[in-house]
Amino acid sequence: EEQLVESGGGLVKPGGSLRLSCAGSGFTFKNAWMNWVRQAPGKGLEWVGRIKHNADGGTPDYAAPVKGRFTISRDDSKDTLYLQMNTLQTEDTAVYYCAADPRGNWVGALLYWGRGTLVTVSS
């Protein structure tokens, strides 16, 4: 069974940093484009960014609100996705989901999702 498990969330002060991890299993992680999506309390879904698989260059793309502050990386030897978040702001408070686009016939579809990890930015 395909599974994604996020970890690393918690309470952080404004201006602080946090690193989230997402461990994948049950599918070919190295072939997937991996995404981060967040959801602020009571709000809708917001795409944070993604990282392509290495065959497509392994490059990341970011949403405008997080560009320059967040960094997405992956370690295919560990089937793990990361989100390094710096200079955190109160508006970054959200549940952060990782989601996998397995490519092939699913190109562009976020087929597998984790349960999310809560990040709270507050003084």
Added chain:
Amino acid sequence: QSVLTQPPSVSGTPGERVTISCSGSSSNIGTNYVYWYQQLPGTAPKLLIYRNNQRPSGVPDRFSGSKSGTSASLAVKGLRSDDEADYYCATWDGGLSGSYVFGSGTKVTVV
């Protein structure tokens, strides 16, 4: 403010057919596939429709997607109480910086 516009809420009675609209532009829906996600209360989103109108295995054929020009829609027929959820359209937006964008979301209520 999302670049994809959805109605905030839609309601229907059991067995009824409801539709959710998703309006975009030439830089997103007009040139890219549309995806639909269902988010049941307190859970992670789930892919419902991909490539405009394809259903992953396990998704009932009561759910169907369509796209025309810069708009898309999700239809749910034979509405059931367990269809109560938030529904989001999504696509790639090839605008200035390029990003995956979600619609504002539609809450479906079964009355």
